[in-house]
Amino acid sequence: MKGIIEFLTSENSEEAQALRKNFVFKIIPMINVDGVMYGNYRCSLSGIDLNRTWKRIEPTLFPEVASIKKVAEEFNQEHRVVLCCDLHGHSRARRVFMYGNNYVHNPESTRLFPYILSKLEPQMFDFKKCKFSVSKNKEGTSRIAMWRMLKMPSVYTLEASLCGGSINSQVPHFTP
Numbered sequence: 001m002k003g004i005i006e007f008l009t010s011e012n013s014e015e016a017q018a019l020r021k022n023f024v025f026k027i028i029p030m031i032n033v034d035g036v037m038y039g040n041y042r043c044s045l046s047g048i049d050l051n052r053t054w055k056r057i058e059p060t061l062f063p064e065v066a067s068i069k070k071v072a073e074e075f076n077q078e079h080r081v082v083l084c085c086d087l088h089g090h091s092r093a094r095r096v097f098m099y100g101n102n103y104v105h106n107p108e109s110t111r112l113f114p115y116i117l118s119k120l121e122p123q124m125f126d127f128k129k130c131k132f133s134v135s136k137n138k139e140g141t142s143r144i145a146m147w148r149m150l151k152m153p154s155v156y157t158l159e160a161s162l163c164g165g166s167i168n169s170q171v172p173h174f175t176p
Contacts, residue, residue, distance in 0.1 A: 001027075001029050001030075001087055004027070004087075005027065005029075008020065008025060008027075023082070024075075024079060026071065026072070026075065028068060031050055031064040031065070031068065032044045032050050032064070035050075041089065041091075044062070044064070046061075048061065048062060050062060050064060050065060051086070051088075051140075051141055051142060052140040052141065053065050053140055054069070054140055054141060054142045054144070054145035054146070055139050055140045055144075055145055056140075057069060065142075068142075069145070069146075069149065072084070072146060072149070072150065073149060073150075076150055080152075081150050081152060082152070082154060083113065083154040083155075083156075084146050084147075084150060084152075084154065084155045084156070085098075085155075085156045085157070085158050086141075086142045086143060086146075086156070086157045086158070087157075087158050087160070088157055088158065088159050088160070089159075089160055089161075089162045090159040090160065090161050090162060091162050092163075093129065093159065093161055094161045094163055095124060095125065095126040095129065095161055096117075096121070096124050096125045096126065096158065096159065096160045096161070097114075097125065097126050097127070097129035097130050097158075097159055098113075098114040098117075098130045098156045098157065098158050098159065099130070099131050099132075099143060099156065099157040099159065100114065100130065100131070100132045100143070100153075100154075100155070100156050100157075101132065101133070101134050101143065101144060101147045101153070101155060102132045102133050102134060103153055106153070107132065109153035109154075110132050110153045110154070111130070111132060112154075113154055113156070114127055114130045114156070115127055134147075141157065142157070143155055143156060143157045
């Protein structure tokens with residue numbers, strides 16, 4: 001997240017300036033801050049895995065999720081959301097990859113953005129590890145809930161290894 005924010009706010013990058021000129025970015029750095037402060041990287045302080053509560057809205061139990069869904073829905077009514085990406089750290093898999101959904105009649109629409117990333121950063125981003133599916137046990141994730149709510153193909157979970165790049169890679173550890 002730090003690297004994304006630094007890139008997007010960069011005054012020296014023509015790409016960042018073009019992105020800022022053409023798009024509005026809504027950045028929510030972390031929703032389980034209370035849990036992370038106490039060593040829980042997946043759960044809030046109340047012990048709830050906030051990435052499995054997106055299917056239903058319960059503002060009292062998970063106000064973070066309810067607020068994000070409300071902001072996204074309201075924003076999408078005035079502007080078309082073109083990409084939504086939830087950033088995660090993966091505890092076992094190496095490199096960076098994405099989980100996306102699958103439009104049966106247009107599967108390329110969900111695969112295009114990860115494919116472009118793999119061409120821009122082949123040392124770090126592994127397109128072969130990307131998966132595009134909607135399974136019942138993942139229906140509570142932000143990826144599937146936001147995909148259904150926003151009705152657009154470009155909704156992803158980006159997984160970056162907590163361990164860095166592959167062992168044989170020129171990029172053994174990630175930096176912002």
